[in-house]
């Protein structure tokens with residue numbers, strides 16, 4: 642439970658994620674020479690990506706970040722140009738800060754960021770990629786120890802945000818499918834607000850055993866409303882990319898799409914749309930880029946962190962709404978803020 646006197650924890654996550662934005666800046670200035678590429682005038686995102694030899698995902702992480710830092714400007718035409726501030730990162734400008742920024746260019750985190758930008762991810766990930774289970778490749782989410790560490794690592798965020806999210810999701814009698822539900826806290830809180838509803842948490846088996854332990858802890862807490870939780874929750878081990886999804890009235894995708902590349906996001910949106918009953922609602926809880934792809938800075942920093950750790954990045958609401966529309970859903974125009982720079986959007990399945 643959360644009352645209004647408790648602070649938004651965003652300063653903590655902002656400072657945490659700033660490290661990744663910082664690495665992007667140093668990589669852009671001292672290794673990729675992004676600003677010098679633009680010294681003769683604006684370029685389209687595609688042209689600049691080609692000159693820098695960057696694929697779509699690293700480009701869509703790097704350019705919005707430099708715009709959010711006010712060093713590049715993204716025009717309505719889609720072209721990128723250098724801002725007045727950004728001119729101080731040109732080698733032929735006097736004075737400039739390229740030498741000063743360059744003092745950090747050999748930092749191991751920066752070197753690794755350059756490699757990841759050029760390669761669109763790590764060159765080698767023997768244990769798989771965090772939070773991702775795809776096909777037959779190794780996944781930390783299927784390794785008991787790693788899955789526990791990663792899931793418990795998310796528990797504090799989920800404990801804090803889940804009462805806020807649950808209070809903003811629709812109250813209705815019916816079924817909630819919490820896809821890739823992790824700790825399960827979003828489901829538990831929603832069920833407590835909807836005492837005659839049921840829910841399914843779908844995730845990998847090793848993650849669900851942690852979720853089940855956390856439910857035991859919650860049940861033992863004696864908090865009002867916890868008594869019937871266990872009988873109203875189904876833990877469903879599976880693969881959201883390939884297994885048939887149960888039919889549902891509400892589907893929650895919390896911090897889910899941002900782990901995946903755009904093609905997988907469209908596939909997931911299609912699958913989620915099929916699992917909704919007519920009149921059903923798809924809810925996404927995530928951190929969203931501006932539709933103009935130029936910030937906000939806390940989210941471009943977060944996008945850099947996601948780029949580093951997963952197969953995804955942060956997406957704009959417009960990108961989500963395109964996937965939903967393509968999947969036959971009707972996105973609403975609401976942008977509902979929660980905390981820690983996250984928010985909710987939703988789409989309906991027509992009756």
Ligand SMILES: C[S@@+](CC[C@H](N)C(=O)[O-])C[C@H]1O[C@@H](n2cnc3c(N)ncnc32)[C@H](O)[C@@H]1O
Nearest residue numbers: 772773774782799821822823844880881895896
């Ligand atoms: C970033 S976590 C989000 C967890 C939770 N929704 C939250 O907000 O705390 C992503 C989750 O996706 C799950 N996941 C990854 N690939 C999956 C797959 N193919 N099928 C089902 N779950 C998957 C992971 O095990 C992990 O629990």
